[in-house]
Amino acid sequence: MxxxxxxxxxxxxxxxxxxxxxxxxxxxxxxxxxxxxxxxxxxxxxxxxxxxxxxxxxxxxxxxxxxxxxxxxxxxxxxxxxxxxxxxxxxxxxxxxxxxxxxxxxxxxxxxxxxxxxxxxxxxxxxxxxxxxxxxxxxxxxxxxxxxxxxxxxxxxxxxxxxxxxxxxxxxxxxxxxxxxxxxxxxxxxxxxxxxxxxxxxxxxxxxxxxxxxxxxxxxxxxxxxxxxxLQASQSKNRGQFRYDKKFLFQPGVKEKIIEAWRGTEGGSDNCCVAKRLRDCRGALSVWKKEKDFNAKDRIHILEDRLEWFQSRNYPCWHAIRVIKKELGRAYKEEELFWQQKSMEKWLKYGDRNSNFFHETVKANREKRKLIKLKDGSGLEHWSEESKALVALDYFKELFKSSDPPSYQPVIQSMRPRVTDSMNQRLLAAVTDKEIRDAVFGIKSSSAPGPDGMSGLFFQQY
Structure with missing residues (x-):
């Protein structure tokens, strides 16, 4: 805290x-x-x-x-x-x-x-x-x-x-x-x-x-x-996780980076699995994103350090402080405009009119997704991120723990088969390209990404 x-x-x-x-x-x-x-x-x-x-x-x-x-x-x-x-x-x-x-x-x-x-x-x-x-x-x-x-x-x-x-x-x-x-x-x-x-x-x-x-x-x-x-000597920080979002679509050079990462290095194996190719794409996009963010914020950090140095002097130069403050304000504004242009359509449509629409939407979404506290099996409340994670882990371990019965035959014998032989043949058949394409384009492009951080938009676009 x-x-x-x-x-x-x-x-x-x-x-x-x-x-x-x-x-x-x-x-x-x-x-x-x-x-x-x-x-x-x-x-x-x-x-x-x-x-x-x-x-x-x-x-x-x-x-x-x-x-x-x-x-x-x-x-x-x-x-x-x-x-x-x-x-x-x-x-x-x-x-x-x-x-x-x-x-x-x-x-x-x-x-x-x-x-x-x-x-x-x-x-x-x-x-x-x-x-x-x-x-x-x-x-x-x-x-x-x-x-x-x-x-x-x-x-x-x-x-x-x-x-x-x-x-x-x-x-x-x-x-x-x-x-x-x-x-x-x-x-x-x-x-x-x-x-x-x-x-x-x-x-x-x-x-x-x-x-x-x-x-x-x-x-x-x-x-x-x-x-x-x-209140503590060190505070735990949530580690960031890669998320593919729409802003990559508008950036020059991103498509080339993805193609290069997907194909792999020269002399690499053509039989590389899809999971490995996705990891390479994620790594290439992460590097690209860090480089762009650093370049955008580098000027602000330099100006902030320069202003701190001048204001800490026993005899500061007022002219230099005024100039740096003016440049820093301009740099903040440029960064704000840059990210506004790349943000959601709702923000572009409503957010610049000093209305409560965008603020209330963000606030409502945050309240829906936030877990403030969790109670363990003993009824004790846990508030920190680490302790809440342990409570959730213990709960699901107990929920899905096997009772280790001596035999499953009594349970299986009471079941009647529902899958016919013809249905089983269709299920065991090789997946066609059309089925893969229909599944990929059936995903909502703005839906939550999978464990690899890639949303449906990534697969539909590339």
Missing amino acids: SIFSWNCQGLGRTQDLTIQRLREIRRTYFPEIMFLMETKKCRDILVDLQQWLGYDRVFTVEPRGLSGGLAVFWKNEIKLDFKFADKNLIDMQVQFGEVTFYLSCIYGEPSSEGKNIVWERISRIGVNRREKWCMLGDFNEILNNDEKIGGPMRSEESFKPFGDMLSACGMEELESSGIRFTWAGQRWKKWIQSCLDRAFGNREWLRVFPGSNQKFLAKRGSDHRPVLLM
């Missing part, structure tokens, strides 16, 4: 790469819970964003004027019980399978006058809370002068209220990776970097989730780095 936190500094600003960054996070990590600060948008817009990102529920705190605004997105397999919410804090109880814990999403008061009020409210919550508890977000505060670069030195007394709140709640900062100076900006005509965004856990949290850690991601689309909180 993972939780994402980001001060996005406003949604919908294409020139600042905010929306593109959220889509990239969704595609790469798809965290179970996503917490956004400074949304600066009303609930109606955030509900549209929830559908667009593929989440099932959203909880919002409205902005005040042109600033503020909080949003929590989550999936159906997560159950949230909100205990308190205002413009600085959303406190909730999270249930994920058999695991239950408390989560406080915090947006610290930017002005010094209101900070103590926020810390006092959190301290009152933490006095009687001994269960598993984590807090994360943009605290808008640091613990000492070592957590900032640039700007005037602050007195040690100014750090005390924040430190006292963490001590009262029994909080310790989680292990981290990435650049810890999550915010950078200009103050007093000086370039300053600070550790404002982070995650903390109490003793019970660290006891139950000893491998929990936080990862500071690259800074794009906002002055703040996103924080990805992971």
Whole structure:
């Protein structure tokens, strides 16, 4: 399980790469819970964003004027019980399978006058809370002068209220990776970097989730780095599987690759089995697909690394950052247009009209195919992909297990033959080319592919 936190500094600003960054996070990590600060948008817009990102529920705190605004997105397999919410804090109880814990999403008061009020409210919550508890977000505060670069030195007394709140709640900062100076900006005509965004856990949290850690991601689309909180040291990833789809039909050189793979290398055997030829075709298409995807995304990755390097400097070049952001936004748009042209007809017909048709269709299909949990024979619920696979395997092993009877004769003797001799001769006859062709073209071209990843369209086309 993972939780994402980001001060996005406003949604919908294409020139600042905010929306593109959220889509990239969704595609790469798809965290179970996503917490956004400074949304600066009303609930109606955030509900549209929830559908667009593929989440099932959203909880919002409205902005005040042109600033503020909080949003929590989550999936159906997560159950949230909100205990308190205002413009600085959303406190909730999270249930994920058999695991239950408390989560406080915090947006610290930017002005010094209101900070103590926020810390006092959190301290009152933490006095009687001994269960598993984590807090994360943009605290808008640091613990000492070592957590900032640039700007005037602050007195040690100014750090005390924040430190006292963490001590009262029994909080310790989680292990981290990435650049810890999550915010950078200009103050007093000086370039300053600070550790404002982070995650903390109490003793019970660290006891139950000893491998929990936080990862500071690259800074794009906002002055703040996103924080990805992971409850385990490593998360299992679903391995991708080859699928033949329609986009191969429109690509030059694909047919030649398939013909070359089907015929095999020079000097190869002409008696190569069909399964071997299909594996060769699948391998050739996989190589072709990887090459094309790399070429399409290579420019984006170079620009992202370049932007990260410039923004991490003590004295960044603003002109270079503006140019790179503009080029990166153009590259994102080009990639989006490329895949829109190659996607389903429904998307081309309806998806570009800002309607709910495409979003609802995708959401409904996802809900139909998704297995959130499985119960084993003892009634225990299993949520992770590995444990669900083991439950399914044990179930079907038991279902199809033989009772090993001493003899099958009593069962066979009670059966009356239904296949005549003439029927048996037709069944044993060699399969004709016409029968193979009728079977292949009788398959719906857009139906689900077989175990080899090839759909009916592949056989009908080639």
